[in-house]
Amino acid sequence: MNKKVVIAIAGFGNIGSNFYKLLEKTKVSVITQTGKTPIVKYISAKNFRKKRLVRIPKSKWIKDPLKFPKMKDIDIIIELIGGADGIAKKLVFSSLKNKKHVITANKALIAKYGNELASLAEINNVNLEYEASVAGGIPIIRSIKESLIGNKIDKIYGILNGTTNFILSSMESKGKDFSEVLSIAKKLGYAETNPKSDLNGDDSAAKIKILSSLVFKSTITKNYILTEGIQNITLKDITYAKTLGYKIKLLSISEIIEKKIIERVHPCLISSNSYLGNIDGVLNAVVIDGKPVGKVVLQGEGAGLGPTTSALISDLCSVLRGNIKLPFGISYKKKKKLTKFDILKHASSSYLRIEVQDLPGVLSSITKIFAKNRISIKNLIQNPDKKNKKASIVIITYKNLEKNYKNLFLNLVKNKFVLKKPIFIRIENL
Amino acid sequence: MNKKVVIAIAGFGNIGSNFYKLLEKTKVSVITQTGKTPIVKYISAKNFRKKRLVRIPKSKWIKDPLKFPKMKDIDIIIELIGGADGIAKKLVFSSLKNKKHVITANKALIAKYGNELASLAEINNVNLEYEASVAGGIPIIRSIKESLIGNKIDKIYGILNGTTNFILSSMESKGKDFSEVLSIAKKLGYAETNPKSDLNGDDSAAKIKILSSLVFKSTITKNYILTEGIQNITLKDITYAKTLGYKIKLLSISEIIEKKIIERVHPCLISSNSYLGNIDGVLNAVVIDGKPVGKVVLQGEGAGLGPTTSALISDLCSVLRGNIKLPFGISYKKKKKLTKFDILKHASSSYLRIEVQDLPGVLSSITKIFAKNRISIKNLIQNPDKKNKKASIVIITYKNLEKNYKNLFLNLVKNKFVLKKPIFIRIENL
Numbered sequence: 001m002n003k004k005v006v007i008a009i010a011g012f013g014n015i016g017s018n019f020y021k022l023l024e025k026t027k028v029s030v031i032t033q034t035g036k037t038p039i040v041k042y043i044s045a046k047n048f049r050k051k052r053l054v055r056i057p058k059s060k061w062i063k064d065p066l067k068f069p070k071m072k073d074i075d076i077i078i079e080l081i082g083g084a085d086g087i088a089k090k091l092v093f094s095s096l097k098n099k100k101h102v103i104t105a106n107k108a109l110i111a112k113y114g115n116e117l118a119s120l121a122e123i124n125n126v127n128l129e130y131e132a133s134v135a136g137g138i139p140i141i142r143s144i145k146e147s148l149i150g151n152k153i154d155k156i157y158g159i160l161n162g163t164t165n166f167i168l169s170s171m172e173s174k175g176k177d178f179s180e181v182l183s184i185a186k187k188l189g190y191a192e193t194n195p196k197s198d199l200n201g202d203d204s205a206a207k208i209k210i211l212s213s214l215v216f217k218s219t220i221t222k223n224y225i226l227t228e229g230i231q232n233i234t235l236k237d238i239t240y241a242k243t244l245g246y247k248i249k250l251l252s253i254s255e256i257i258e259k260k261i262i263e264r265v266h267p268c269l270i271s272s273n274s275y276l277g278n279i280d281g282v283l284n285a286v287v288i289d290g291k292p293v294g295k296v297v298l299q300g301e302g303a304g305l306g307p308t309t310s311a312l313i314s315d316l317c318s319v320l321r322g323n324i325k326l327p328f329g330i331s332y333k334k335k336k337k338l339t340k341f342d343i344l345k346h347a348s349s350s351y352l353r354i355e356v357q358d359l360p361g362v363l364s365s366i367t368k369i370f371a372k373n374r375i376s377i378k379n380l381i382q383n384p385d386k387k388n389k390k391a392s393i394v395i396i397t398y399k400n401l402e403k404n405y406k407n408l409f410l411n412l413v414k415n416k417f418v419l420k421k422p423i424f425i426r427i428e429n430l
Numbered sequence: 431m432n433k434k435v436v437i438a439i440a441g442f443g444n445i446g447s448n449f450y451k452l453l454e455k456t457k458v459s460v461i462t463q464t465g466k467t468p469i470v471k472y473i474s475a476k477n478f479r480k481k482r483l484v485r486i487p488k489s490k491w492i493k494d495p496l497k498f499p500k501m502k503d504i505d506i507i508i509e510l511i512g513g514a515d516g517i518a519k520k521l522v523f524s525s526l527k528n529k530k531h532v533i534t535a536n537k538a539l540i541a542k543y544g545n546e547l548a549s550l551a552e553i554n555n556v557n558l559e560y561e562a563s564v565a566g567g568i569p570i571i572r573s574i575k576e577s578l579i580g581n582k583i584d585k586i587y588g589i590l591n592g593t594t595n596f597i598l599s600s601m602e603s604k605g606k607d608f609s610e611v612l613s614i615a616k617k618l619g620y621a622e623t624n625p626k627s628d629l630n631g632d633d634s635a636a637k638i639k640i641l642s643s644l645v646f647k648s649t650i651t652k653n654y655i656l657t658e659g660i661q662n663i664t665l666k667d668i669t670y671a672k673t674l675g676y677k678i679k680l681l682s683i684s685e686i687i688e689k690k691i692i693e694r695v696h697p698c699l700i701s702s703n704s705y706l707g708n709i710d711g712v713l714n715a716v717v718i719d720g721k722p723v724g725k726v727v728l729q730g731e732g733a734g735l736g737p738t739t740s741a742l743i744s745d746l747c748s749v750l751r752g753n754i755k756l757p758f759g760i761s762y763k764k765k766k767k768l769t770k771f772d773i774l775k776h777a778s779s780s781y782l783r784i785e786v787q788d789l790p791g792v793l794s795s796i797t798k799i800f801a802k803n804r805i806s807i808k809n810l811i812q813n814p815d816k817k818n819k820k821a822s823i824v825i826i827t828y829k830n831l832e833k834n835y836k837n838l839f840l841n842l843v844k845n846k847f848v849l850k851k852p853i854f855i856r857i858e859n860l
Contacts, residue, residue, distance in 0.1 A: 139569075142573070146748065149460070150747070275729075292739055293730065293740035295730060298729075301723070313579060321755070
């Protein structure tokens with residue numbers, strides 16, 4: 001006889017109900033492969049009557065998920081409420097304290113409280129699984145923890161947000177504006193009604209913080225990391241980038257430089273021929289650079305119902321198999337605390353678009369500012385708009401320090417010919 | 431105190447000595463992450479004195495690896511001898527029977543005896559791990575077994591042999607002949623002195639058989655699967671393919687059609703813009719098409735010391751973690767036995783290059799053969815070599831059955847204008 005394992009699902013929206021359905025469908029194979037019989041005994045949701053893919057059986061419904069941790073018969077609690085604080089936070093903390101295994105798709109929660117939650121799970125000898133929280137369809141977390149365990153990894157980077165990647169690649173392929181493409185994305189379900197945390201980079205930042213901690217065996221970075229979104233990317237810049245052989249992508253990058261950690265999320269110009277340059281649409285892709293394994297690339301759908309529920313089932317099977325795993329593959333007592341690398345000392349080449357008045361002496365005035373800041377120009381395109389007496393100056397620079405770009409920027413903004421805040425996008429050589 | 435786990439390594443060539451070195455280097459992290467202390471107590475090698483990366487400590491050396499299975503203090507045997515039969519086979523069978531965990535990088539052995547070995551491991555309650563046997567640097571086996579467990583997979587395909595991929599992509603990028611590139615590959619260590627099993631597709635066939643069994647939860651196919659190598663691919667064909675927007679790649683493909691299995695390894699024309707079309711050099715890439723996860727792609731170095739030893743360490747950690755896993759993720763009693771799909775009923779479009787005498791009436795004579803076999807022509811290029819009174823006819827066909835191509839081929843060979851066996855390469859739309 002297979003041992004029965006009792007599950008409670010907290011949060012029964014699209015993900016919850018799809019997970020429930022997929023589990024019913026794959027139950028036989030789950031039982032065969034884990035030797036345990038999972039039983040969803042309780043489901044909590046704010047609204048019992050809401051129209052769903054699956055109706056909540058009356059016998060399973062419990063309004064308040066915060067009752068779950070104290071219920072003796074529950075083995076696993078699956079948190080699908082979302083949000084870094086509020087009920088989700090209370091539920092997960094309390095579940096682990098009460099020795100319940102937890103599975104969650106909540107990246108905001110893990111990014112914010114992952115250190116504390118991992119130590120709680122370890123102390124209470126239960127599992128905390130969160131494969132669905134980062135790039136759902138890509139088995140990235142388990143691969144780092146289990147398959148790449150013998151490697152020294154110095155860099156992890158990739159496209160971790162499907163919404164912004166869809167928007168940027170559609171702007172390029174369709175030649176449409178940001179706002180136009182955003183409303184298409186909403187219609188297709190690729191962007192949420194309020195896509196703020198996708199667009200401003202916060203979603204990607206949470207994910208790269210989690211991945212950093214896993215690959216560098218360090219505590220999750222608290223507080224701010226460099227995070228810029230795609231809200232200011234215009235079709236104009238995408239078109240210039242294309243002419244110059246680049247694509248614009250929102251990348252998440254974490255690396256060790258001089259034994260310090262630097263994590264950043266920002267739009268990048270990358271070669272059109274590069275691997276990540278060819279990842280279009282809602283796809284996600286992650287590149288891990290390790291020794292001795294070399295470059296490992298994982299690609300797949302990042303979010304959406306299918307990939308997320310697939311990841312949840314894999315987390316469930318991991319718990320059902322029965323051995324306790326450390327949530328970050330290493331004891332909380334042994335995690336390194338990495339110092340932050342000063343972002344101002346980071347070097348990259350960059351793309352600048354400066355809108356100026358079309359007057360004699362402008363170009364020399366602008367290039368003088370570059371020279372003053374010791375920033376060398378690699379390419380320069382001047383594109384006059386005679387009718388409006390304006391011109392766009394597009395510049396690709398050689399590698400320089402973030403600090404110098406900051407100063408350059410201040411000088412440019414003050415220049416009398418410059419009409420608005422220049423566009424500044426870093427170039428990554430991948 | 432951490433429990434000590436005793437390891438015996440059988441076979442101490444490049445892989446064995448590199449693994450030994452990497453294990454010493456990563457020991458602390460392995461102990462931290464698994465809670466066990468691995469100790470390599472025995473090493474077996476044919477020649478004690480051979481020059482190696484690491485000298486075998488005299489105290490560890492045992493000449494005959496077949497003694498390992500009976501030695502009481504050994505917990506894990508790592509087989510790095512190679513070959514589907516002979517000592518490797520004897521050692522692995524005997525180890526499992528004597529309740530020793532086995533880790534192996536031996537794809538030929540697993541492809542040939544995987545069914546038997548998996549049931550032996552299950553019956554004796556020990557682990558059999560073989561991540562290093564397929565696409566070393568890509569965590570493909572563990573991902574299928576653990577991360578994609580909730581998915582229904584209908585197709586798996588990819589580039590599974592780095593040697594042939596290096597040769598094909600170098601022929602294209604450098605415009606060099608097969609034999610010329612082969613000797614470069616040998617010099618760079620990308621091809622073995624005797625690269626036969628790489629070139630003729632046998633190596634890829636062993637790997638796709640293993641992957642098929644994993645994704646379809648079926649027994650490993652016995653006997654022959656369609657296997658064609660790259661020995662007959664010429665620069666001429668690569669150049670024609672390029673002109674037509676294709677690249678030539680040696681693909682391994684396994685899929686379920688009408689509930690039957692079809693496995694094949696052969697050169698393919700694939701779109702230059704496709705994902706696999708851009709995997710060049712020694713890289714491997716695997717695409718898994720699953721529901722609900724969607725398309726998952728894993729890419730990395732397929733072989734070589736670094737990737738292989740990385741995979742071995744991940745297998746070792748999997749064993750050290752302590753829970754027994756079924757080698758194919760499913761009990762041998764529950765594996766499906768799939769019927770083979772009749773390859774003659776498989777449909778694809780194709781590329782043909784036919785060398786003919788340059789005489790009046792040739793083209794009509796050739797196209798008549800196509801018409802007779804009901805094979806429609808999509809593109810045709812006739813390229814005369816006036817000086818030698820010869821011509822090349824390159825044809826891209828619409829989709830048709832393998833059976834009809836067979837007949838077409840027979841008719842073509844008999845045609846009086848045809849100078850030699852035509853080149854036939856299937857086209858895959860990926």
